[in-house]
Amino acid sequence: MKFAPSIVQATVASPLGPIVIAATDKGLAGLWFAENQRYLPPELTSPTAWREDASHPVLQQACQQLSEYFAGQRSQFELPLDLGCGSAFQQSVWQALRDIPQGEVTSYAEISQRIGKPAAVRAVGGAIGRNPISIIVPCHRVTASCGALTGYAGGLDRKTALLRLEGALAESLL
Structure with missing residues (x-):
């Protein structure tokens, strides 16, 4: 998979362990568990990791909606998605x-x-x-x-x- 070079990331807490979320200007491009996760993009574990930017609007929305989801207050996510990394x-x-x-x-x-x-x-x-x-x-x-x-x-x-x-x-x- 090939991710956009402008991607940014943030890490958020969850009841299932820390989650890394990533976004481009088009939308949310990634969500992985930070621990014991298969198929992590190499960018998350390399010295050239994506830039941290918890203030990115899509990452802020994702964080809020994930919090509501885990609290049982959200059944659908309303986020722009960027799935362009896949075939x-x-x-x-x-x-x-x-x-x-x-x-x-x-x-x-x-x-x-x-x-x-x-x-x-x-x-x-x-x-x-x-x-x-x-x-x-x-x-x-x-x-x-x-x-x-x-x-x-x-x-x-x-x-x-x-x-x-x-x-x-x-x-x-x-």
């Missing part, structure tokens, strides 16, 4: 994720059907795993066809917590 295929998958309502889950196979690529289940899984805007582009709402919780770049414990927060997973199911 056309990845962007189609990420858009399909945005259509999954809070409190519901769907399968990788269903996402493949929705984007018109029914045989591309593995490729869909790869695109979901590399979703650059976790939580807001809700990749945690995707499960195996049998309903099992599988794969989440932020860890299955976080996926479980997010689904419970959204009411998509009862305490008694685990």
